[in-house]
Amino acid sequence: MPVRLKDVAQHAGVSVKTVSNVVNEHPNVSVGMREKVRAALLELGYRPNLAARQLKHGRGGFITLAVPELDSPYFAELAARLSAEATRRGYLFLLDITDADPAQERLVLSGMRAHMVDGVIFSPLATSAEEIAERTDDIPLVLLGERRAPTQFDHVAVDSVAASRAMGEHFLEQGRRRLAAIGREVREGTASVRLQGFSEAIAAAGLELPPERVVTVAGFGREEGYRGMQELLALPADLRPDAVFAFNDLMAIGALRACHDAGVQVPQDIAVGGFDDVHEGRFHVPSLTTVAPDLGTLTTAVLDLLIARIDGSTAPPAHPLVPWSLTVRESSAAPSG
CATH class of the missing domain: 3.40.50.2300 (Response regulator)
Incomplete structure (x- = not known):
């Protein structure tokens, strides 16, 4: 038999109206009472009757x-x-x-x-x-x-502008001076606001972000990050970056693999950062610096x-x-x- 509001009320020692208020997220229930009723709901395995609600x-x-x-x-x-x-x-x-x-x-x-x-x-x-x-x-x-x-x-x-600015500031605090970015160019998209914040940090330090060090890729995956890093590693020595911000973690993980395959040491030669804090980045070697929403x-x-x-x-x-x-x-x- 399905668990009824009456059953939950008896189990929690409260009125059916109180249980109904908690189930329907009404604000006029104290925090302590709400937690008490939620514990009873969970313990009894109550499921709302969606047909009745409709x-x-x-x-x-x-x-x-x-x-x-x-x-x-x-x-x-x-x-x-x-x-x-x-x-x-x-x-x-x-x-x-x-x-x-x-x-x-x-x-x-x-x-x-x-x-x-x-x-x-x-x-x-x-x-x-x-x-x-x-x-x-x-x-x-x-x-x-x-x-x-x-x-x-x-x-x-x-606030991707502020978060990306913080990534740029972090690289600069670590002594990096030739910063670069990898991202997908999308109209009004996430990449544009992350590039904005990153660029603001670089400009505030009196440095430049030349167009050669902003790599536009076709997607947001590991493959795009890999190819983007390959493009950066192929730059002349005076343009080759010492820090790269990929606009999400998957691209950053692809960039890390490209560095490994090219014999480039991370972070000794190039620092790498991402955005999103996906679980994969925490267990990668090296583990990935990232913005964590x-x-x-x-x-x-x-x-x-x-x-x-x-x-x-x-x-x-x-x-x-x-x-x-x-x-x-x-x-x-x-x-x-």
Whole structure:
């Protein structure tokens, strides 16, 4: 027999109304009482009756995450965290892989792929801010990512400009002077804001980032990082970098392999840094210096905003920035001598 709210209430020694308030995320419950009821829900294995919720509220109980790919460890970890938290809050979690295809992203915005879905979390890659602003579908939407987005939608992001500036400053503090970057050139994309922050750090030190040391690649994977580093290593001695910032960890890991294959020592000859703090980078040899976004805070912020919209919130659009930290590991230790 399925566990009922009444069963949970008896187990926790509280009223059915209190249990209902906790299940439905109502704010008028004390922290201590909320934790007590959540413990009872977990212990008894309570699952919300989504069919009853739909009849009562006109909702399906589903949230969709639309992302360009799931091969990326960053998106995979983000999806896992969002799924677990959405489930804890009583929603079923769906994934929509757009492959960064403009036509697929337009379907997400139009609602054509969102039947029976209460809300959408969308990380666009091929769609401009102007195109997103033209959206007419009324399904609640929260945007993810550092690219420029229209202000009329909730948008959760990491301050990639500040984080990338910190990476550049770290390299400079380690005595590096010939800095370089590897990234995909995407209109209004993440790469452009990460290049901006990195360039600001270099300019503030009175140095230059010549175009030869900014390598544009076709994707965000290990292969692109490998080829980008090969291009940098082929530069004349006076241009060859002593520090390289790849705009995500997968490219940085590919760059590390290119250094290994070329007999270039990291970090003695070249320091390498990435962005995202994927697990693979922690166990690579050398371990990867990276920018680590706070995915826990990001997950909470996204679902708080989306569920509030689902519940009818008319608050002004929110644009919170997620905390991040610069995690220094072996790939950027101070050069010897």
